[in-house]
Amino acid sequence: MVQLVDSDIKTREVLGWKGVHILHFMGSSCSQKLRIFLNLKGIPWESHLVDLFTNENFRPWFLGINPRGLVPVLVHDGAVHIESNDIIAYLEKTFPTPKLIPAGHENEVAALLKHEDDLHLDLRTLSFRFVFNPPGPPKPAEALQSYAASGSGTVQGLQDREKQVQIEFWQRAAKEGFTDERARASAQKFRAEFDALDKRLAQQPYLMGNALSVLDIAWVIYAHRLSLGGYPIARLHPRVGVWLDNLRARPEFAKEIGMPPEAMQRLETTRSAQVQAGKTLEMVAGF
Ligand SMILES: N[C@@H](CCC(=O)N[C@@H](CS)C(=O)NCC(=O)O)C(=O)O
Numbered sequence: 001m002v003q004l005v006d007s008d009i010k011t012r013e014v015l016g017w018k019g020v021h022i023l024h025f026m027g028s029s030c031s032q033k034l035r036i037f038l039n040l041k042g043i044p045w046e047s048h049l050v051d052l053f054t055n056e057n058f059r060p061w062f063l064g065i066n067p068r069g070l071v072p073v074l075v076h077d078g079a080v081h082i083e084s085n086d087i088i089a090y091l092e093k094t095f096p097t098p099k100l101i102p103a104g105h106e107n108e109v110a111a112l113l114k115h116e117d118d119l120h121l122d123l124r125t126l127s128f129r130f131v132f133n134p135p136g137p138p139k140p141a142e143a144l145q146s147y148a149a150s151g152s153g154t155v156q157g158l159q160d161r162e163k164q165v166q167i168e169f170w171q172r173a174a175k176e177g178f179t180d181e182r183a184r185a186s187a188q189k190f191r192a193e194f195d196a197l198d199k200r201l202a203q204q205p206y207l208m209g210n211a212l213s214v215l216d217i218a219w220v221i222y223a224h225r226l227s228l229g230g231y232p233i234a235r236l237h238p239r240v241g242v243w244l245d246n247l248r249a250r251p252e253f254a255k256e257i258g259m260p261p262e263a264m265q266r267l268e269t270t271r272s273a274q275v276q277a278g279k280t281l282e283m284v285a286g287f
Contacts, residue, residue, distance in 0.1 A: 001090055004067075004080040008152050011064030015078045020045040020091075023065065023073040025052045027263075029123060030084040031072045032256045033221045037088050037214060039252035043095050055143040063151030068162045082155070085113040088214055100214050109208065109215060116218045119193070121169055122186035123222055129178035130229030130281045133270045137174035144170055180284050187285035190226060194237040201239040212247075220247045224257055228267065230274070230281040 009015065022038070022045050024031035038045055050056045050071050057069045066073045066082050074081040074090070081087045089110065092101050101109050128138055139147075144167055154160055197219060200207050207215040223244045227233050234241030247253055259267070274280045281287075 002081060002083045002086045002155065003090075004082065004155065005157050007157055008067055008154050009065065009080055010152055011061055014065055014075045014080060017046075017075045018077055021048060021075040022046070023048045023050050023062070023075070024071050025050055025057075027259070028052060028071050029127075029221045029225055030070075030120075033218050034072045034074075034084050034087060035256045036217050036221075036253050037091070037100060039256070040100060040212070040217075041091065041095055041098065043091065055139065055146075058139075058143045058147035058150070060146070060150040063147070067151040067153055067155055067160060069147055069151065069166065070162075083117075085110070085117055085218075088113075092214070100212070100217075102208050102211065102213055105208065109213065112215055113218060116215075116222065119189060119222070122189050123225060124169070125178050125182055125186045126190075126229050126231075126281065127225055128173065129183050129284075130274065131225065131267060131270070137170075139170040139174070141174070180279075183281070183284050184286065187231065187281060187287070190222070190231065191236065191285075191287070194223070194233065194240050198237040198239045201243050205243075216243075216247060217253075220244060220253060221257070224248055226281075228259075230271065232282055232287060236287060 014021075020038075020043060022031075022034065024034065024047070026049070050062055052071070056062060057066075057071060063069050065075070065080060068082060070082070072084055072087065074087040076090075076094070081090055089101070089106075092099075128134065132138075147163065148167060151163075153163065155162070197207060204210060206212050207219060220243075223231075223233055223240060227244065233244060248257060271280070
């Protein structure tokens with residue numbers, strides 16, 4: 001569990017927040033995962049939007065809450081929790097029904113979710129290349145300077161390296177873009193993962209057995225995002241395709257992953273340009 005300690009938190013007002021507060025962004029995959037979990041649990045919560053497009057997460061106020069500068073964040077009765085999978089594990093313990101982590105499988109689920117989180121920068125690479133496709137550097141140098149300079153820089157009282165990993169990711173993106181080579185490598189990792197999920201779904205309706213769990217939520221989000229980027233899920237992993245379509249049609253999922261019409265329009269334009277250039281995800285990955 002990553003619950004911050006007092007010295008990590010510089011934005012002191014959150015210490016007085018009562019109830020469940022979530023700092024999040026509509027289009028963020030980790031925020032979508034957490035919101036779907038909250039919907040399925042029926043937990044009431046208060047929303048605080050942090051706009052990643054305008055780099056609100058790199059400003060001192062937000063870094064004073066999460067020194068890593070990432071969403072989502074949970075503040076529960078003044079206690080600050082970061083890392084989406086840890087937030088979910090904490091909420092599962094605090095609000096035990098309905099169960100979304102099968103009893104007796106807590107460690108297995110935690111390990112599988114850690115594995116999913118380890119692919120986050122691969123998802124980001126493919127999202128920025130094939131879905132968001134910004135015209136220039138995704139994060140301006142001034143925003144990165146504010147990111148580097150703000151917040152306590154510590155997590156649980158210890159100097160934390162994660163912010164530096166993030167800054168290096170954005171600096172490299174500014175320098176070289178999201179190259180074919182990196183996109184291909186990331187897409188191949190997902191192909192191996194989805195092959196494994198397809199095998200699981202040959203035996204059972206959900207990834208952990210007969211009941212929906214957090215693992216389904218986490219992987220639906222990834223599969224959905226990649227399908228928006230043109231990953232041929234149904235062709236390469238037919239069972240994952242059916243499972244994805246069924247789950248993302250449920251209202252608890254659908255309302256969190258829907259895109260506004262302008263964003264859909266932008267994505268259409270991006271897709272057409274990629275088709276014309278022979279640079280769709282399928283083509284670049286060689287699928
Ligand atoms: N391991 C973290 C990853 C969180 C993460 O990377 N969040 C993304 C959004 S999905 C973010 O805040 N990105 C910052 C940005 O785009 O500037 C978690 O699971 O909470």
